[in-house]
Amino acid sequence: MNSVDTRETELSVGVYKSRGVSLVRGEGALLWDDQGKQYIDCTAGIGVANIGHANPVLVNAIAEQAKRLITCAGIFPNDVRAECMEKLVEISPAGLERVFLCNSGAESIEGALKFVRQTTGRNKVVSANRGFHGRTMGALSATPSKKYQDPFSPLVPGFSYVPYNQVEALKKAVDENTAAVLLELVQGEGGVYAAEQSYIDAAVEICKANGAMLIIDEIQTGFCRTGKMFACEHYGVEPDVLCLAKGIAGGVPMGAILVNGKIESSVGAHGSTFGGNPLACAAFLATIGVMEREQLAERAAELGDRFVRKLLKDKPPQVRAVRHVGLMIGIELKVRSTPYLQKLQDQGVLALPAGTTVLRLLPPLVISEAQMDEVLDRLLTILESETESAPA
Numbered sequence: 557m558n559s560v561d562t563r564e565t566e567l568s569v570g571v572y573k574s575r576g577v578s579l580v581r582g583e584g585a586l587l588w589d590d591q592g593k594q595y596i597d598c599t600a601g602i603g604v605a606n607i608g609h610a611n612p613v614l615v616n617a618i619a620e621q622a623k624r625l626i627t628c629a630g631i632f633p634n635d636v637r638a639e640c641m642e643k644l645v646e647i648s649p650a651g652l653e654r655v656f657l658c659n660s661g662a663e664s665i666e667g668a669l670k671f672v673r674q675t676t677g678r679n680k681v682v683s684a685n686r687g688f689h690g691r692t693m694g695a696l697s698a699t700p701s702k703k704y705q706d707p708f709s710p711l712v713p714g715f716s717y718v719p720y721n722q723v724e725a726l727k728k729a730v731d732e733n734t735a736a737v738l739l740e741l742v743q744g745e746g747g748v749y750a751a752e753q754s755y756i757d758a759a760v761e762i763c764k765a766n767g768a769m770l771i772i773d774e775i776q777t778g779f780c781r782t783g784k785m786f787a788c789e790h791y792g793v794e795p796d797v798l799c800l801a802k803g804i805a806g807g808v809p810m811g812a813i814l815v816n817g818k819i820e821s822s823v824g825a826h827g828s829t830f831g832g833n834p835l836a837c838a839a840f841l842a843t844i845g846v847m848e849r850e851q852l853a854e855r856a857a858e859l860g861d862r863f864v865r866k867l868l869k870d871k872p873p874q875v876r877a878v879r880h881v882g883l884m885i886g887i888e889l890k891v892r893s894t895p896y897l898q899k900l901q902d903q904g905v906l907a908l909p910a911g912t913t914v915l916r917l918l919p920p921l922v923i924s925e926a927q928m929d930e931v932l933d934r935l936l937t938i939l940e941s942e943t944e945s946a947p948a
């Protein structure tokens with residue numbers, strides 16, 4: 557039994573359900589708790605530590621930049637920030653040519669919503685059922701979940717929701733008052749559901765026909781997670797606005813909004829004290845360097861395919877379906893996933909839920925084949941053992 561440091565539980569406002577282990581150290585795809593127990597990490601800080609924990613290139617870059625300049629307000633141009641913006645534009649889908657830097661995923665969505673409102677003079681936004689875009693008021697308004705939304709009404713007006721992957725419903729929902737359609741290419745929190753190519757093609761056309769902007773939320777799918785630098789590459793889609801965060805700076809808080817030439821903004825329209833601070837920008841540059849040199853996109857594609865192929869070879873009876881794109885893996889069970897997550901944790905593997913029945917794996921992309929095999933072995937052992945769980 558772990559003895560957990562209870563100070564945090566006592567002091568925090570209590571919005572997180574504790575998983576009952578205090579994590580104190582990480583290296584690559586491994587984590588250690590305060591009792592010295594080792595875990596294979598299949599959470600990566602919820603899709604953040606794509607280049608692994610304590611990556612020495614990142615650690616060095618942060619230390620060096622901290623010695624030079626940590627903070628620099630947006631009113632003063634900065635060398636590292638300029639390099640960061642240049643690199644973001646270089647690696648992102650064609651057409652995206654300007655950047656706003658912020659500090660998180662939700663903030664990236666908030667800024668995107670402001671930019672499309674300002675550009676179009678419209679306030680209607682269409683997003684998809686089962687989608688997740690964050691918990692601040694605008695992002696929450698785009699996240700159609702009763703559990704997340706109901707306690708906080710009234711929400712921001714103008715939002716409507718459509719079933720994912722259904723072209724006709726999207727066609728009906730978008731009109732000449734629509735500022736934007738906001739979509740994930742693979743719904744992460746919703747349970748790892750990928751968009752169909754025809755749906756994304758249609759979304760592009762529907763937006764074009766109505767003068768609406770297409771915002772793609774790659775906060776979870778970006779930065780090699782799905783086997784490409786961005787999931788947009790799988791679909792050949794060039795959005796008007798791209799929202800990024802999570803893996804962007806290896807764990808240093810950062811978000812980014814990339815926009816194409818259609819998007820208008822003006823002095824004073826938006827801003828952020830910490831957004832684009834040189835420390836995060838240096839962390840971003842180091843992180844991207846590792847991703848490119850170590851070909852982490854290709855690695856994510858190979859490791860994800862390999863894991864799922866092996867899992868499906870002898871699919872355990874509790875498994876209803878397995879969905880994955882790269883190292884974004886959703887294992888849908890016929891029963892609630894929580895007891896299995898707990899058992900996995902006891903066996904030294906940290907994984908995530910997505911909805912009530914999906915076990916989600918988002919390991920650091922530097923995880924080894926042997927570590928992924930170990931995760932599979934432990935998962936199969938747990939699925940074979942008697943685990944009490946109510947049918948979903």
Ligand SMILES: Cc1ncc(COP(=O)(O)O)c(C=O)c1O
Nearest residue numbers: 660661662688689690744775776
């Ligand atoms: C697709 C997507 N969008 C937005 C967010 C919100 O990001 P943050 O928690 O950094 O605000 C998340 C977080 O899980 C996400 O997965």
